[in-house]
Amino acid sequence: MAVITMIQAQQRAGRYNIYVDGHYAFPVSESVLVEFRLFKGMEIDQQLEAQLSAADDVAKAYNRALDYLSHQLRTEKEVRTKLADLDIEPTVIDATLARLEDLKLVDDAHYAASYVRTMIRTSDKGPRVIRQHLRQKGVLERPIDDALQLYSADQRLAVGTAVAQKLAKRYQRQAFHTQEQKIRQGLITRGFASDEAQAMVTALALKPDADQQAALLAKQGEKLWRKYRTLAASERRYKTKQALYRKGFGLDEIDHWLTSLTED
Template sequence: MAVITMIEAQKRSGRYNVYVDGEYAFPVSESVLIDFSLFKGMEVDKELEAQLVDADNVAKAYNRALDYLSKQLRTEKEVRDKLADLEVPPETIDLTLQKLRELVLVDDAHYAASYVRTVMHTGDKGPRVIRQHLRQKGVGEKGIDDALTLYTPEERLAVGTAVAEKLAKRYHRQAFGTQQQKIRQGLLTRGFDNDDASKMLATLDLKPDVDQQHDLLVKQGEKLWHRYRTLSHSERQYKTKQALYRKGFNLDDISAWLADLGESAD
């Protein structure tokens, strides 16, 4: 039977070359060296050599995974995809992930809970967008559901209201109806549902600035009135009224402004 005749340290830390019957046979990591208790004079058959090679492949993949995990939390899918990109064989990836799970170095439930907490404290996303993100990361539905229980209605209201306040400042120079519509749409786009958006808008208790809204109406109305100048009076009035209403202005305010022009609002 073949015998290990020399174990030589490589220049690379933690790596060793194993010589069998006086000839170089295969490399191993320090962890494999220790796990298999390799020593000079130890007998090695083909089966053991294959086990050593497989174990070394896992050790190398494991170290690559650790490098990837050192930067931030990752899901199993992310680690699997990363190792696949590094051309690690699927069977080696499976064994590597098994080891990572045993050492709790990958834990999709922990990842999901951590992500939800981060969004609650520093983000602007609602449950629907969070769910979509976690699905893309490979987290299962149960893990997502469990993590989202942390995002209580009170927390959602606090986060969403802060988002709504920022959106209100962004759109404050628009017609009041449009401002409310865009705030709601912004909340829906960020993953809050319609009921939550309504509560957030109610919490803001927005009130139109009468003078500002009048100035905006006049400015927009004059542009539209000029645009439709080639139409008949009734058609011009209808088109202007319709366009201003679509822009979010109050219908009574539109009619009053048209009346001030000396035109019938009927």
């Protein structure tokens, strides 16, 4: 039976060359060296050599994964994708992930909880968008559900109300109905439920500035009135009224403006 005749450290830290019967045979990592208790004079057969080679593949993939994980938390899917991009065999990836999960270095439940806490603290996103992001990262529904329990109703209201206030300033020169509609839609787009979005809009207690709304209506109306100047009077009036209504102005306000309008 073949015998290990020399174990030589490589220049690269943690790597060793194994010599069998006086000839170089294969390299191993330090973890494999320790796990299999390799020593000079140890007998080795083809089966053991295959086991050593497989273990070394996992050790190299494990170290690659540790490098990837050193910068930030990752999901299982992200680690699998990274290792696959490095052309590592699927069986080796499976074994590597099993080791990482045993050591809690990859834990999707922990990742989801950490992600939710960070999003609450640093973003303006609601639960639905956070759920979507976690799904894209490969986290399953149960860990996502558990993590989102950390996002309390009070926290959602605080985050959402801050968003609503910013949106109110952005759309303050819109028709009042349109302003409320866009604020509500902005909140829903950011991941808040429609009923929560409505509650946040209501909490703002917005009130239209009559003078500002009249000025906005007149400005928009004059543009439309000129646009439809080639139409018959009744058609021109109808088209202008319809367009202003779609922009969020009230019918009474539109009628009042049209009544006061002097046709060109």
